[in-house]
Amino acid sequence: MLTRDNRDPAAGARLLLSLLAIALLWPGIHFSELDLSVLLAGDSQSEIGRFVSAFWPPAHGEEFLELLVQATLQTLAIATAGLALALLLAVPASLLASRALSLSAASRAGRPSPWAQLLRWPVRGLLIFLRSVPEIVWALLFVRAVGLGPTAGVLAIAITYSGMLGKVYAEIFESVDQRPAHALLQAGSGRLAAFAYGILPNVAAELLSYTVYRWECAIRASVVMGFVGAGGLGQQMDLSLRMFASGEVASLLLTFLVLVLLADQLSRLLRWRLA
Amino acid sequence: MTLHLSGVSLTHSNGVHALRGLDLHIGANEQVAIIGPSGAGKSSLLNLLATALRPSSGELQVLGERAWQLSARQRQRLRARIGLVHQAPPLPPRQRVVTAVLAGKIGQWGLGKSLLNLVHPLDIPGARAALTRLDLSDKLFTQCQQLSGGQLQRVGIARVLYQAPEVLLADEPVSAMDPVLAEHTLSVLCRHAREHNVTLVASLHAVELALAHFSRIIGLRDGQILFDLPASQVDRDLLDKLYANEQLQVSPVAPPPLSVQIPRC
Numbered sequence: 110m111l112t113r114d115n116r117d118p119a120a121g122a123r124l125l126l127s128l129l130a131i132a133l134l135w136p137g138i139h140f141s142e143l144d145l146s147v148l149l150a151g152d153s154q155s156e157i158g159r160f161v162s163a164f165w166p167p168a169h170g171e172e173f174l175e176l177l178v179q180a181t182l183q184t185l186a187i188a189t190a191g192l193a194l195a196l197l198l199a200v201p202a203s204l205l206a207s208r209a210l211s212l213s214a215a216s217r218a219g220r221p222s223p224w225a226q227l228l229r230w231p232v233r234g235l236l237i238f239l240r241s242v243p244e245i246v247w248a249l250l251f252v253r254a255v256g257l258g259p260t261a262g263v264l265a266i267a268i269t270y271s272g273m274l275g276k277v278y279a280e281i282f283e284s285v286d287q288r289p290a291h292a293l294l295q296a297g298s299g300r301l302a303a304f305a306y307g308i309l310p311n312v313a314a315e316l317l318s319y320t321v322y323r324w325e326c327a328i329r330a331s332v333v334m335g336f337v338g339a340g341g342l343g344q345q346m347d348l349s350l351r352m353f354a355s356g357e358v359a360s361l362l363l364t365f366l367v368l369v370l371l372a373d374q375l376s377r378l379l380r381w382r383l384a
Numbered sequence: 385m386t387l388h389l390s391g392v393s394l395t396h397s398n399g400v401h402a403l404r405g406l407d408l409h410i411g412a413n414e415q416v417a418i419i420g421p422s423g424a425g426k427s428s429l430l431n432l433l434a435t436a437l438r439p440s441s442g443e444l445q446v447l448g449e450r451a452w453q454l455s456a457r458q459r460q461r462l463r464a465r466i467g468l469v470h471q472a473p474p475l476p477p478r479q480r481v482v483t484a485v486l487a488g489k490i491g492q493w494g495l496g497k498s499l500l501n502l503v504h505p506l507d508i509p510g511a512r513a514a515l516t517r518l519d520l521s522d523k524l525f526t527q528c529q530q531l532s533g534g535q536l537q538r539v540g541i542a543r544v545l546y547q548a549p550e551v552l553l554a555d556e557p558v559s560a561m562d563p564v565l566a567e568h569t570l571s572v573l574c575r576h577a578r579e580h581n582v583t584l585v586a587s588l589h590a591v592e593l594a595l596a597h598f599s600r601i602i603g604l605r606d607g608q609i610l611f612d613l614p615a616s617q618v619d620r621d622l623l624d625k626l627y628a629n630e631q632l633q634v635s636p637v638a639p640p641p642l643s644v645q646i647p648r649c
Contacts, residue, residue, distance in 0.1 A: 212456055216438055220397070288474035295436040296547065297464030297491030302498040306487045309502075310476035383478075 163355035167363060176345065181364055184341035187259050187334075188327035191266025192320075198239075198271035203278035206232040209287065209308050210301070215294040233276075240272025248334040262331050262339030269330075270323060277319055285311040314383045318376050325372035332365065386412045386551060386583045387433055392442030394428055394607075402428035403607040406442070410585060415577055417594035417615075418587040420604035421627050426587035427471070429604065430555045433585060434468040435459065447550060464491030467549030469586075471556040473540030477529035481520075481539055484528055485511040488547030514542040517572050533560035541569065545576060552577060554586035558593070566590070570597045591623060 147153060206229050208214055211221040244265045251261035282304075290307030294300070335343015342361060349357035387410040394403040402425045410416055418426050431437040432444065435451040444451055449462055467488070475484045482505045489507075490498040500506065508524070515521045518538040523531065531539065537560050544552060554573065558566035570586075574597050577584035588594045594601055594615075601618050603610040603626045611622055 212460075216436055217397070286474070286476075289476050291436075292468075292470060292474045293487060293490065294460075295434060295463060295468065296466070296488070297460045297462070298487075298498070299460070299490075299495055301495055302490045302493075305499055305502055306479070306483070306490060307474075307476065310479045313478075 160355065164359035164362075166356060167359035168354065168356035169360065173357060173360070177360060177364060180342045180345040181368070183259055184328060184331050184335070184343070185368075187262040187331040187339070187341050188266065188324060191263045191331070192270060192324050192327050194263065194267035195270035195274055196320075198267075199274035199278060202232055202236055202271070202275040203282065204301075204304070205229065206236060206275065207279035207282040209279075209282035209290060210304055212294060212300060214287070215291040236272045236275045236279075238272070240269055240276065242269065244269040244330050245333060245337065248337050248339050252338050257338040257340075259340035262334045262341065265334060265339070266327050266330060270327060274320070274323060278316065281312050281315050281319070282308055314380050317379050317383060321372060321376035321379065325369055325376075328368055328372065329365070386410055386414075386447060387585070388443075388445035389432075390443050392432065392439045392444060394425075394432060394437060395440045396428075401607055403432065403439075406607075406609060408602070408609065408612075410583060412583055413577075413581050414600060415574060415584045415598050416586075416600045416602060417598035418585065418602045418604055419589070419591055419594050419626065420587075420610075421629065422589070424604045425607040426604055427555050428607075430468065430553045430585065430587055433551075434466050434553050435463055436468065460491065464547075465549055466551045467544035467547045467553065469537075469540050469544050469552075469554035469557045471537075471559055472533070473536050473543070475528040475536065475539065477527065479528050480524075481515070481526055481528060481531070482508060482511045482524050484539055485514055485542045485546050488543040488545075491547070510546060511542070514546040515539075517545065517576075518542055518569060534562070534565060537561060538569065541573065545572075548580065549582065551583045552585070554584070556587055556589060559589060566593060567596075574598075 204210055208221055208229070211225055213222040213225050214220055247265035247268050248261050251264045255261055255264070285308060287308070289311075290303045293303040293307050298306070331339070331341050332343040332346065335341045335345070336347045338344065342364065346358065346361050349361065387408070389406050389408040392403060392406045392408075393401070395401050406429070418429060420426055428437065432439060433446065435444070435446060438452055446462065447465060449458075451459060451462060454462060483502065486501055486505055486507055490501075493501070497506065505511065512521050512524055515524060515538075518541060520535060520538050520542065523535065523539075528536065528539065537557060541554070541557055544554075552573070557573065558569050561569060570593055573584065573586070576582065586594075586598070595618060599615055600612070601615050602612045603618075603622065605626055610626055611618070613622075
């Protein structure tokens with residue numbers, strides 16, 4: 110029996126939350142019809158084996174390599190252009206949606222006035238709308254509108270990723286110590302200046318690493334969108350798969366690996382420079 | 385009248401009554417020390433005077449303006465004329481000292497100049513001059529995270545000196561410094577206030593420092609003013625009453641005689 114002195118007042122709530130999490134997880138497994146035993150069945154194993162064994166050697170003909178380089182450059186261009194367009198919308202939207210620039214929060218112990226809180230909702234709503242539709246759906250839409258090719262992929266990435274970047278940027282701004290910015294606001298500085306001097310130094314590394322990670326995701330997304338005709342490595346992958354050219358598929362997968370590896374190294378380099 | 389409080393009360397959002405019905409007038413060029421036990425409301429009072437907190441009731445006038453009747457833009461302009469030294473200066477760990485000091489003037493600069501200054505410090509001599517007065521000029525290009533608590537406090541003071549406000553408020557400005565440095569830093573603040581006709585209000589937990597440097601002493605206890613007297617009239621009895629604590633049985637220890645050697649600067 111626990112006495113009053115050594116009982117943790119938070120224990121009850123924590124236990125309840127754990128039980129709730131389990132109760133929510135179980136139907137999730139049930140409804141997604143997850144059944145791992147399928148993987149171990151004989152004929153599916155041999156099917157996977159046959160498919161994978163044809164990967165060696167990866168295709169390395171000169172003509173194919175030229176095609177591969179072209180497609181890789183196109184994929185990188187789609188991802189970069191899409192992300193750059195997304196940033197144009199995400200940066201102002203995140204500044205509007207975040208409490209970090211609130212003048213009223215500075216003199217109300219970090220809580221903005223209800224009125225200011227209300228004004229942030231339309232921006233949050235816009236960001237939710239932008240990221241709620243998957244980029245592949247936007248891509249299908251834009252392929253109809255602007256025709257086959259990379260333009261559809263760029264637009265699709267720009268729209269979805271501005272929603273994601275805006276939301277996460279706003280949360281990163283709020284997650285760091287707000288006192289430096291509040292102190293500056295209380296000394297009469299403008300909002301943007303207070304943000305640049307009080308918040309930006311603390312969030313720069315995290316912003317950068319998240320942006321590079323999103324760029325990496327954009328590369329993957331542009332590959333997926335290639336399947337619906339938005340150009341780049343994905344379109345090449347689609348063609349190779351259709352022709353059962355397993356060696357070419359292997360080369361393409363290796364290219365993905367190298368791209369992600371490079372993105373990872375870039376992120377590390379930039380973080381190291383900022384730290 | 386530079387600072388003018390009438391019937392000001394402050395209740396924090398957690399329901400704590402920090403200040404109750406304060407009446408206080410501080411004239412131009414006065415140098416005032418606020419003393420009192422911890423939790424008496426010294427920080428709340430200074431934040432209130434800096435227009436960083438809004439009084440729950442009563443009226444606050446700073447530099448002849450009713451701070452909370454102004455529009456947000458006008459209030460920001462008023463705030464640029466008030467400097468507040470924080471007890472633990474809120475500085476981003478990776479910011480360089482020179483940027484942290486120059487940030488004192490971003491209330492007076494436009495956005496373009498502020499952003500340019502972030503990329504390339506525009507007034508290195510100015511920042512160096514402010515830091516030199518506090519014996520810290522060798523740290524001009526170090527990051528704030530590499531400084532000790534006392535050094536950070538001096539960076540905070542250098543920022544306010546660089547800001548050159550008309551009202552200088554200081555919340556325990558020397559709490560993390562050794563006695564010699566505390567003595568020196570306070571005299572720098574007081575001299576700056578005298579030379580530039582600045583109104584200076586500082587809260588201090590070291591009574592002897594307050595009595596030595598300030599002409600007017602305000603004793604704050606439980607959010608109310610217990611006494612408001614010239615330094616010469618503050619005696620042992622008053623201080624005992626100010627710091628009296630029913631729950632702590634303190635054996636009185638005589639403060640060691642202060643032999644101060646002030647570094648030249």
